Amino acid sequence: MTILVIAEHDGKVLAPATLNTVAAAAKIGGDIHVLVAGQGIGAIAEAAAKIAGVAKVLVADNAAYAHQLPENVAPLVAELGAGYSHILAAATSNGKNILPRVAAQLDVDQISEIVSVESADTFKRPIYAGNAIATVQSTAPIKVITVRATGFDPVAADGGSASVEAVGAVHDAGTSSFVGEELAKSDRPELTAAKIVVSGGRGMQNGDNFKHLYALADKLGAAVGASRAAVDAGFVPNDMQVGQTGKIVAPQLYIAVGISGAIQHLAGMKDSKVIVAINKDEEAPIFQVADYGLVADLFEAVPELEKLV
């Protein structure tokens, strides 16, 4: 068995989710190869070669793969992947965008967002917003899988010494082009990788009040997230959304402030180790999953909490 892992990157650095995906590959067992596709990605390939447990890094460096447009990258992965037993990618927006296109090209069903490896062909994944866990077996000759990063502890980012091999194949479908991007700027840790996450909901009342959460987060070295209600109300940008339709997090500590705890939100955070809820409504469903609940006005509790930690 040889497993192909698609490296997750933004064109500049290798994303930590790659390490979790390699961890899932290691659980399956077999040689692990990593594909880095993009343009001007030498440094990313070097970083990939250092990942513990990786045997080979394939580098497809071409203008056609810049911004990882799926119309061009999927045919590359399908062509290379034909020789592998498994193709894995992180369940990030890139992985979700590209991998189903690969699966269809290979004419196999995909398994999305696995949280555990039972055997080389059997995996567990959440369905119905995490309200049920399905055990799925694949009989496909090539198993195409996206990995939920929070389901696997990352492997070490160094210690490996994989060989690096250039891939010459160029696929340019010519059906799509990159126009531009607008990335949210943040100095805080990345939401999906943070050890502590502080999230605000509709109870924050406006975007300005999120400053209380930022102050607390900075003191804790935490990332700041939000519920869909807070995003829809325009308090904060969409990439801060935690939930079924946003990001899935599983930090050591999740502090939910002014969040009622709808099932779509819980789907994104209920695997956190410790959950704290601060809400003035003691009937709020969030208290049913919280390890520590505090019924209080958040505008008093959050500044006090910031002082005490």
Add this chain to the structure above:
Amino acid sequence: MKVLVAVKRVVDYNVKVRVKADNSGVDLANVKMSMNPFCEIAVEEAVRLKEKGVATEIIVVSIGPTTAQEQLRTALALGADRAILVESAEDLTSLAVAKLLKAVMDKEQPQLVILGKQAIDSDNNQTGQMLAALTGYGQGTFASKVEVAGDKVAVTREVDGGAQTVSLSLPAIITTDLRLNEPRYASLPNIMKAKKKPLEVLTPEALGVSTASTNKTLKVEAPAARSAGIKVKSVAELVEKLKNEAKVI
């Protein structure tokens, strides 16, 4: 321009689902079913394209049981012109659905296909991308903005770090994110009118599509329950517990 919209009948998003005692699946008997929320957004976007004069005809298609006709009627009441049901009693995988949608596309030749980004039951997030692969068309997934200009469509996509805009040649496949629009409600007169709009029923056999799958669900379990927590009385007590009991700060 002809627009094809795919909709799925799913358990209503407000329902707290229960796993069956024999672990064969989720209990859907006597549970409220609705149109998948992302599909509602797809229908709304198609209707807005028609209102702008970009789309000339909206065809809504669903693949599923006979009862999925209810969701097709809903889409017709929201502004779709006609509906197609590909009737199948089995639980189909995303790949099988994509193959059936491709067969419907071959018949109808739409310029734009809009789907939701994921169904809230299987949470797969695959069908749109697979349909794009099977047709060879460009894909604009997780769309938060769609602008058709000439033979191109500019799609702003929600990505992990923010937003990305791509330009796709038509025909193209788009999947909707929550931010794309706010779906309208169907008015009573429109619900009545929708009953008279055409609804064609097809089968996978008639379309010549095999729905065989390489995935098999062995069992479905309830997730591990979290043990009940405690309510603290003050912020000071909370900090003390986090430091000394949970040891997370």
